[in-house]
Amino acid sequence: MKTYTREFRYNLHLATPVILGMLGHTFVAFADNVMVGQLGTAELAAVSLGNSFVFIAMSLGIGFSTAITPLVAEADGAGDQQEGRRVLHHGLVLCTLLGIALFGAVLLAKPLMHHMDQPEEVVALAIPYLDLVAFSLIPLIIFQAFKQFSEGLSRTRYPMYATILANVINIVLNYLLIFGSLGFPELGVVGAAIGTLVARIGMVVFMWVILHKRPVFKGFVEGLGFRRTEKPMLRKIMNLGFPSALQMFFEVAIFTAAVWMSGVLGKNPQAANQIALNLSSMTFMFGMGLGVAAMIRVGNQKGLGDYPNLRRVATSIFLMTLILELFFAAVFLFGRNLLPTIYLDVGDPANQADNLEVISIAAQLLLVAAFFQISDGIQVVVLGALRGLQDVRIPTLITFVAYWLIGFPVSYYLGLFTELESTGIWIGLLLGLTASSIMLYLRFRHLTGRLVLQPS
Template sequence: MPYSFTLPNIRKEAAALWHLAWPVLVGQLATVGMGVADVAMTGHTSAAELAAVALGTSVWSIILVTVNGTMMAINSVVAHEVGAGAFDRIPHSVRQALWKSVGVGVLAVLAANLATLLFNYLYLAPEVNARASMFVHIISIGLLPFAAYRALYGYSASINQTKPVMVIALVGLAVNILVNWLLIFGQFGLPKMGALGCAVASGTVVWLDLLAIVLWIRIAPAYRASYPFDRWEWPHWPEVWSMLKLGVPIGVTYFAEVSVFGAVSLLVARFGVVTVSAHQIALNFSALTFMVPLSFGIGMITRVGQALGEGNPQRARFASFVGLWMALGFAVLSALGIAVFRYQIAAAYTSDVAVQQMCAHLLLFAAVFQLSDAAQVAASCAIRGYKVTRGPMLIQTLAFWGVALPLGCVLGLAPQWVPFAPAEPMSATGFWIGLVLGLTVAAVLLVAYLNRLSRQRALA
């Protein structure tokens, strides 16, 4: 049936999307809150410890988000199966996604540990280099369980069960903060580990999250119709390969975005502890606000996928654009909030006055890119609901590696061989200008792609 953009229809779709998205949002905020807690709590030890967390988190985040994207294929697969009423097919898909997670997780551990070799080329103080490298070595223990957790997370969200993920994430955040407090500051006679305490806490919590979601699926009645643990199943390589073909472009898409942010963190390290710390705080808070449109996007994968599974591409198009406008509406509010309260945000993270001033300056750029960031993530998630992943991969690779990072390097580093480079390096400011423009390019192209794709499917 056709869907018109009338107020009653919009309200109905917005309510359905919000029902899916708000538990995801709380869970995502709790997950990102672990990184916020790591940075904020370490920021009250020393600038050197904060810099180690900033650099280590840059590597960890790149690998983690890439794994997350690669495992997101299960969201689209299960959503389509739910829409088609093929609940008997779901357990097989979930079991194959778990086999896929083993390979993805092992590769992620290797990649994270090898990535620490990059620190040797960043002109870091020896102490910061050693602490950042050890941070990554320790926290990488969480990558294998994270891959499996995200497979089960996607399955749960796609059958409209998002509240369990929220509860698990909130408990994980509480455990992370407690272990951070114990190990960063050496409470109750425990060793004062500083940055390394964050790594121990975060790596441990991921294992606990996996255990919790497995137990929840085993006991909750909502999973009975599609229970995936009723029998053992060996890998079915054509199915695993099919999920890889769908998931790898999503992982590359995520990598294209987050690796640019991580690369910028590594490149600004040459400008000193104050600059890299301020940059990481601004980036960390931006990631926090990003969780809202991302949560809408995860809900949109389910809404769009289920509509297509039941053979209703008109409803899929309608759901796509209602979700997009909801994401943009929040982005307007977050941009205003960041611009107005940027000094208070910086002070909440660190007591270092120099870092506060630099951070407040960078948060202005974070405010500017709220709209484009929200638009690009919502549009890309809606497109994934159509089981289309290569187009967004190419667009975001172009936007981030073809626009954001090159322009940021020119402005931030001012290489003399580039004719239009500024006379003096703009440091972190130049990189953030590049990020703003890269996100804008991604947003414009992805929204246009979504409009064309959804219209074609609706008219077919």
């Protein structure tokens, strides 16, 4: 056990800024949900519906950008600054183009809202919100390129600072524009969208300044330009990035399907689903941060060719994740009736019946979420370790099978054709995450077992 626990301090040192940075992303949504939730359950459901389209596109962009981290980490482990510079340049070009394409795709998909059996009042509120949040995908994916590069060099603090800044901007603008405070116009959900857009632009500006001001980055960002592209490097990033994007897409898409299925059940089940999903997303970011630590450390060891140490380091991160997720499971289990009250004005007499129903449904969903904390954390950390090994194709197939051949059919049947309804949807999510964690872990054991036994 000491072989693994002695790595905990460094794992935590590396992962903490990443976790805080990712929590910052989620906290933007948390602030939107809490503030918009004060307007009513229809407004909260509208933000949920609008974000469901954006989250699908965002999963592709963020998933693709993760290709930058293991390539930079491997170059850093090998002491090859020139290769690290090439990865940054080409990754930034690809992420910029992808951000623009995803923005266009969301706009083209927007009319689907009218054909999804969603409440009409929710759709009417969601459409103007979606227009602005979709545009924020462009600066968000550009920021991801900078973020993944910085993390590949084990400089995880700067993206964290960027997301802290984004949260300050978002909360201030939400306060001013959602409720019309201090003489500003009262824009409701549109005000929340403006806050998100401006916050994400702020993150890009911050990272651009940091990369040009800090000496540790200067050798990498010199001569940064869109014209200096090479097909082999573009192909290398795309071959690693698109399977990673699909992995994240398959997971996010099944949670998005849960949002849409909840909308078929009504605005209150959809609002409850949004509350449980937002809380689960916040704990998931701890697993994501440890997954980035696994990707960085495994990528470094791969660059050094030290496979026994690679396996030991990865296992130490898996063990840390298990301990942490057991704690979160206990928080959800014992706090399931209290946590949903954060999002709604319980004392509002006009919406009291709706609010109480939402809280009751959300508490049932958090009971299921308590159990899938463990599976969710383990699968994302093992996936990070596999990305560090630059193994992406088989894990992509695994995530598809787990979420869409196992999880989704169960969610669909139990949610829409049994009395379990919202709880049934989340039981399907639990099965998909559990299947994914088991299969990905077996894949990691198989690969590293071969690497350890191969001749030096």
